[in-house]
Amino acid sequence: MEIMKKQYLWALALCGLGHAVSAQDVARYVDPFIGTGAVAQSLSGNNYPGATVPFGMVQLSPDTREAPDWGQASGYDYNDKTIFGFSHTRLSGTGASDFIDILMLPMNENRKESRFTHEKEDAVPGYYRVLLQDDSINAELTATQRVGVHRYTYYNKEKASKVFLDLDHSANKGSWGRRVINAQIRQVGPSAIEGYRIITGWGKLRKIYFYAEFSQPIVASKMMNDNRTHQNIAVVNGTNLKAVFDFGRQDVVECKLAISPVSIENARLNLRTEADGKSFDAIKSQAYEAWNKELGKMQVESGEHEKEIFYTALYHTMIQPNVMSDANGEYMAADYSVRRLPVGQVHYSTFSLWDTFRAAHPLYTMLEPERSTDFVNSMIRQYDYYGYLPIWQLWGQDNYCMIGNHAVPVVVDAILKGLPGIDVDKAYEAVKMSLTTPHLNSPFEVWDQYGYMPEDLQTQSVSITLEQSFDDWCAAQLAKHLNKAKDYEFFMKRSAYYRNLHHPETKFFQPKNSKGEWILPFDPYKYGANGGYPFTEGNGWQYYWYVPQNIPDLIELTGGEDAFCKRLDEFFTSDETSGAKNDNASGFVGLYAHGNEPSHHVAYLYAMAGQPAKTQQLVEHIKRTLYNTSSSGYAGNDDCGEMSAWYVFSALGFYPVNPASGEYVIGSPTVDHAEVMLPGGKKFTIVVKRKGGAGAAYVKSVKLNGHKLDGYVLKHADIMKGGTLEFEMVARPKGKVLNLR
Incomplete structure (x- = not known):
């Protein structure tokens, strides 16, 4: 059947x-x-x-x-x-x-x-x-x-x-x-x-x-x-x-x-x-x-096959985080004591944050703002007993799996988007302490001393340096929001530490030791797993693009927009296979690995470097070839809905490259029409007009409330006001595209 x-x-x-x-x-x-x-x-x-x-x-x-x-x-x-x-x-x-x-x-x-x-x-x-x-x-x-x-x-x-x-x-x-x-x-x-x-x-x-x-x-x-x-x-x-x-x-x-x-x-x-x-x-x-x-908070019209993928993806994003308080408001706190919530609040757990901070949590702030407040408050409750925000939390306890502290962008994003019911001063304290108190995989005394993570002192050093720089940028934005100028300067300085591992000749982020020496030989194709190597579940190519807080600077480090796009071209078309792949690397388009999260934003970078047609081509290619309606419907672990959240956003026509910026980069919509039901009875409508049939995947123009959208950016604040986003799509791209296998 x-x-x-x-x-x-x-x-x-x-x-x-x-x-x-x-x-x-x-x-x-x-x-x-x-x-x-x-x-x-x-x-x-x-x-x-x-x-x-x-x-x-x-x-x-x-x-x-x-x-x-x-x-x-x-x-x-x-x-x-x-x-x-x-x-x-x-x-x-x-x-x-x-x-x-x-x-x-x-x-x-x-x-x-x-x-x-x-x-x-x-x-x-x-x-x-x-x-x-x-x-x-x-x-x-x-x-x-x-x-x-x-x-x-x-x-x-x-x-x-x-x-x-x-x-x-x-x-x-x-x-x-x-x-x-x-x-x-x-x-x-x-x-x-x-x-x-x-x-x-x-x-x-x-x-x-x-x-x-x-x-x-x-x-x-x-x-x-x-x-x-x-x-x-x-x-x-x-x-x-x-x-x-x-x-x-x-x-x-x-x-x-x-x-x-x-x-x-x-x-x-x-x-x-x-x-x-x-x-x-x-x-x-x-x-x-x-x-x-x-x-039903999203009503979409598209082909039946696409609707099945879309709504199943949306379903998978809503299976977790999980309620962890009882009907009377009691929950098991992180110190194993029993606490009771104020009436109307819910405690949650199952925070796969290394994955879900990228797209799932931005999706929740749009569709589930009240629940997102509970998510953030649940994370802050861990800080009360652990001394830092969650890394990967299960049943109220942190297993400290993966790197960085990506509760930070989730908390910061929720506050900057104005979600009510969060004690902002307490949240800032939790963010600051989580990024300055040394703990496992986060030796901040080393971070402050060297301006990068030396591989001989901290394994997974390049990946941690890149991801920690982003977390610091997020903390800086919250400090700025709260008029904490000294803290803003401190975290902004640290947010640029990724530059200290950028090799001026190879143009890769490479590991150094505590003497400041490059660790050689360096193979950008070789994969790391979860320790014992400078890269986490990826390689030098896949992590090259992880500077979401400052893509213009990454473009400059690469040599300008043309050089940046040429390097992206190589990334998406290379057939290089040297080095044993990590088990989490899958769903390949060239070296791009859609089956794991570090690659998820990369297709959208062309749009930020002046070649949006390639973003549109790649996003459509990934949706069409790496998602299906079979038992093998995903190109990698769904990771508590993160793989699904990528599809939901991309099907709507935009994606949060920097998930704490309140901005989305325009891609290529799959839907023909969508209505996003917002709090307060508001509605954000997406209208897609295609010239050339269902395969028309290239954007000719985008209008927001009747006005041409300036550039490639859609703001979260504009979505939440309600209104209409109108795409005019054509079958032929403006500009060159890739020769994809």
């Missing part, structure tokens, strides 16, 4: 449940299977197809691996044939796996997995269904923010209906020192269980509490701790806990399982608040409409 036909049938099914699908049913264009599994010579996105609501704490989805790892970070791989159960938390699109908490599997026999086929598997936003073949059980999943809801239909009438619960199931225990520290399962009523587990791994010392109610009474139970099995006992404690609950011969067993990072009592409250008295179908319908509400 075609994906779109399948989604249409599910929309009809929702109507048949007595729920009127909204007039603007854009959720029907989402295919949750996009990006869930690689085909030959590809990456996939590391996405998952299961049930969640926008930014929800629960992500209830099948695990097709017994111990998901790097290649199946979300727990699901479209190429697999076995389901081990349905766990309630996971990461979307990341390059490393974690969460994968509280697994349940319906069964008749005492089994721990089941075969399945895609022919008997479906998903729409907020709902997932699969037939477990081995026991002939139809499993359906839906969710609220903090509650996972299961409905199991048992077709074998001759055997008992059972549910297997596994608190030991997790991402691979061989990664990040992962281990379960303690756990408990307790039966607390004829049809209710509760418990918790404390696990450490990529996310450190995570506490996950749960409370679950079944629709049928438990007639027998078996609880296991390692190799010991206990029949019909009330509670079991340990580090390797599993249980089987027998409901007798039932046609249907439903389960509502609420989670909390704070306590079992809060998990029970979450269930009562969000799911008590509601049927499975009502919750399913509610989840679908929650997605329609969020996705």
Whole structure:
């Protein structure tokens, strides 16, 4: 069955449940299977197809691996044939796996997995269904923010209906020192269980509490701790806990399982608040409409294929960051104490900031300004206990993965865009201390002494120098905004430290040692990973372009606009293959690697150097060739929606090259028409007039509210006022373009 036909049938099914699908049913264009599994010579996105609501704490989805790892970070791989159960938390699109908490599997026999086929598997936003073949059980999943809801239909009438619960199931225990520290399962009523587990791994010392109610009474139970099995006992404690609950011969067993990072009592409250008295179908319908509400903030018209990619991308940007406070406002603070928020606020976690600061967070400031305020305030709460803003935060704890401190541009951008509800003085304190207090990968005493990161004192030195310079520029803009002249001068000086690693002869950013000597030999094609080399998940070519705060200066360092564009030409057309590529390098256009974030802004640089036709050509080429509607729909890890955010912006016709500048660079729109719903009832409309048919990808002119746009820049402030952006597109470029393979 075609994906779109399948989604249409599910929309009809929702109507048949007595729920009127909204007039603007854009959720029907989402295919949750996009990006869930690689085909030959590809990456996939590391996405998952299961049930969640926008930014929800629960992500209830099948695990097709017994111990998901790097290649199946979300727990699901479209190429697999076995389901081990349905766990309630996971990461979307990341390059490393974690969460994968509280697994349940319906069964008749005492089994721990089941075969399945895609022919008997479906998903729409907020709902997932699969037939477990081995026991002939139809499993359906839906969710609220903090509650996972299961409905199991048992077709074998001759055997008992059972549910297997596994608190030991997790991402691979061989990664990040992962281990379960303690756990408990307790039966607390004829049809209710509760418990918790404390696990450490990529996310450190995570506490996950749960409370679950079944629709049928438990007639027998078996609880296991390692190799010991206990029949019909009330509670079991340990580090390797599993249980089987027998409901007798039932046609249907439903389960509502609420989670909390704070306590079992809060998990029970979450269930009562969000799911008590509601049927499975009502919750399913509610989840679908929650997605329609969020996705409906952008109404686009384009080809059906393009709409499917667009709305699935927008969907993926809204899976995280995740709610991390309970219904009563309590949350687990970074020091493991329990705190309570003021009424109306929400605490969030899952901040993949090295990725998402580039485009996802600028997208949130446009579509989700109130939520963006909560994001920023959540980051500042980490500063209260850690002493610095998040680097990569999971379940309220920082795993310090990746380089720089890219919470800084997120915080600065939110304040400069005027988002209300942020304590600006506290935010500035957090920004300043995060960029001046030495900590892992950020030895600022070295930074201040040398004016760059020497490779013999700090590995990944070139990448850190470039990215830290940008963070310092962001801090300088906030200092200027607050009339802190001395701090402004201090951070602006540091924001130019990238110049100290620019080699005047090779015109590359190259590593130096602490004696000020160039480290030779230098190979701009050789890749680094995450330590032991001057470049992070990339090479000298890919990092050459990372001066988003001052592209005019980078153009000057390169030798002027002509030299800059010639170097860009080489970057996008080179077939050089020397040096083993980093695993994150994928989605190539020449040396450009769209599958990882350091390259994401580079196609837009031509427009800033006087050759916009090449930007338009490349942006259209990347959208057309590196995104699709299959399970391998992304050219690399989606990284908590960052790959998706690039597509959303680029399909609208602009992109935030400097994500904290409040400006966007014009590219080439995919949409024919779009309406962006803004706060206060305002609307920003994009109108695209094409001469030469659907393939007309080159911009002849751009008008904002009837006036010709000056240059290549669209300002965020102009978008938020509402109005109309009008593109006139033609099939032939003005100026030369590249000979792309």
